[in-house]
Amino acid sequence: MLVKTPGFTAIAVLAIALGIGASTTMFSAINALLLRPMPYIQDQDRLVAISEFFTKEPGHDNGTAFPDYLEWKKNVTTLDGLAAMDEATFIVTGGDKPERYLGGLISADAFSFMGVQPILGRLFRTEEDDLNAAPVALIGYHVWQEHFAGDKGVVGKTIPINGKQVTVIGVMPKGWRFPEVCDIWMPLQFEEKDHPRGNFFLDCVGKVKKGVSIEQARAEMEAITARIAAQHPDTNTGVSVHVTSYREESVRNFKTLTLLVMGAVLFVHLIACANVANLLLARGATRSKEIGIRLALGASRRQIIRQLLCESLVLGMVGSALGLLLAVWGVDLMLTALPNEVPYWIRFDFDWRVFSFALGAGALSSVLFGLVPAFQASNPQLVDALKEGGRTGAGGAKGQRMRNSLVVAEVALALVLLIGAGLMMRSFRYLQRTDIGMDPSRTLTFRVGLPEAQFVDNEAAPRFFAQLIPKLAALPGVEAAGATTSLPAQGNIGISAFILDGEAEPKQLQDARNMRQLMVTPGYFQTTRVPLLRGRDFTVADTKDAPRVCLIDDDGARAWFPNDDPIGHQLRFLDKAGEPPNWSTIVGIVRPVVYERVTKLTKIPAVYFPHEQVPSRFMSVMVRTKTDPAKFANLVRNTVLAVNKDLPIYRVLTMDEVVAQSFWDRRFFGTLFTIFAGLALFLASLGIYGVMAYSVRQRTQEIGVRMALGAQTGDVLRLVTGQGLRLILTGLVIGFVSAFFLAQLLAGSLHGISAHDPPSFTLVPVILFLVGLAACYLPARAAMRLDPMDALRYE
């Protein structure tokens, strides 16, 4: 029967395919993020993420201080293993050109307790964590292939990493890039004197013992942390520990939005199912004669229902197959929209879960959209059905009510989605318009890391940048150049504790003043066009031998010196215990700049130090150009190599791209939401059109009678659109109320607007109303054009 009605079959299959395709695409994301096991890690449900936090800021994990990690490791009994890790940039030289890789300094036993094995060589030995142990490295499969051309004799070779000779002891399996996108690992080899208590920066991961719950492990870790706080009140008062499932912690930032988009997709799928159910109801009505004949010939109602459900199942399965193909394309599209490198364990492969979901969704949908139409179609008034043109059964008032209800549901679901998309897009536009305090246009940025082995003394790094920056600024087409430890809007910046002159050191770290600390070269403020509000900018005269100076931003000036002139006052860091105090004099005030990600704004003022006085080996260089900055990438790369042939530059991005990446997740999820809402709008308008067109066909004779009784075309238009508008308005009211409550779920992901943003809640229903009106108008126009004679003859 489906083959005999190709038009119906094609539309139904397409609707199902769109629904299944969209939901399978999103399910593959859910699968990748929440369901699929992380590759290579054994017993990963026992893996936990551990971080210290200040109890007055429980939502913000600080990371872990190295001495606290050692204390935990010594005392904990509920964990099978505990590892600490610090991200690092590794520059591998010795080949044709220097290569920069992201890597990790990690506790030597980490990979052992995780259960991952190298494909060549061995893992670290515990003693290789010692500071005096010979430097060794594990390399990732990608490095092995790219840098060593897959040489099986790589184990035992010595290579220069960050200027130091390091022995390769093993090659990790393909795809292993723990914790996210690392390619080289070296043992932690830290010393407590370099990383004192109170300096929270390490990422910790542990594995709870078999039979021990995460809660038990958390309780023990909290007890140990409390003991540490009692022993070291100056740094650890108010410090506690979070112990959470490693998987949960890894997806914390995306879980809510992913589940919300999955919810949106299910709405789209329900709308698609409602459309198919409507088609089946209409088809059941036109088949009442055929079904009447089958019943008259002795078929039982159960046999008729079975036959109709089988047809629905075929539709569902064909739709699922097509939907899977659409999902393959959808996942590709989704991956291309992700701007950042995806953590190694997030893999969007189509595994058995995704296939099962698509087939299960297809089967379930078949029942969902097929059952009620099958019940209705299998119960026609036999005598009427067998009469020529009998239109009872599903074509009756009951069937009409069901079709109307489905349209109301479609409109309501579509409105909820559209309002959600409206909120997300308006929030996204707000983020786009956020003033980050600097001019990101025509600016190229890149990162340079100076290996410690090559740049040994404290003056080496400032010397390098003192050479590089003037060369860059002198390039043709370049207006200005400067360097900073952290780029605006990137979020790659920490918080430092400090005191002002005339203040006593706080007894506890948690009571200290906080600042965003940046080291910048001369030229930074000209390049970023951050205006100097008072005082002076840094100059080349601010060397390490000159008096220490700093600039503060206007937020800092207002917060720290509400009744005083900041210029001339002094400040100093707290986190260098044991070192002589280094006071810096405030010489200028600049406009505040956003250094956090735009989605995570905080009001912590920034303090700028001259790079010559507070050197850093890792800097982001900014070059303001007169034309398209992206075209300067090769020029600046060659300029860096001309200063030092072993230094690769990386993260080469325009400043506009840096800002866009600052809220890529909001744009990504907002775009997904909008696509799915658009699909919902299309399907809902199709549903309205279908029901109204069918209604006009059903009411052709009635319309003829009305015309015979003197109805004008305007009366017919009002009759048809009036019926449609009643359905649309009912759907809008239900959708509006539902959206009002459901919008709360989005509240945490919105910026600059409330979850009940008036423009979204007024404009979107109006748009849906107009689209619905257009969908009603087409069948109404067909009704207006009916010839009353033909209409009266219509059976």
Next chain:
Amino acid sequence: MLSILGLLDTPSGGSYSLKGTEVANLSFPERARIRNREIGFIFQSFNLIGDLTVYENVELPLTYRGMASSERKGFVLEALERVGMGHRAKHLPSQLSGGQQQRVAVARALAGKPAILLADEPTGNLDSRNGEAVMALLKELHDGGATICMVTHDTRFAEHADRTVHLFDGRVVEDRMAA
């Protein structure tokens, strides 16, 4: 032929004047207006609208006339009383017998006090008892001054007419006045 008389169709030849107006070149809205004011239709299959009550069905042609609701009420009730269906005003057509439905259809045709009633096989879907009742009603209306043009295949009912035009394969084969 009833379709042409009722301005639902246009003749391929000849001319048709209604109340002195040539109707061939009338626009759609003008035809609709004349159908509404001058002509009342009675169909073989009643053609009552199933979703509307008896009252609303009878009221329908008056709403297209733009008449106020209060004014319509008098016309509707009068028409229903004339066909003896006043007590069924709130019923749906599906709750009535075939004879009753046709009486409602007659009331609907009468409600606007048209110049002419066009009846297309008004007894065609009724049993003989109900058919007789409807014919009695039409006769009563005619006796009261209504002009009725009825098409029927049943010679028993044709004999009720003052003038009978007998068509066969589209041609007039007999045209006689009652004695």
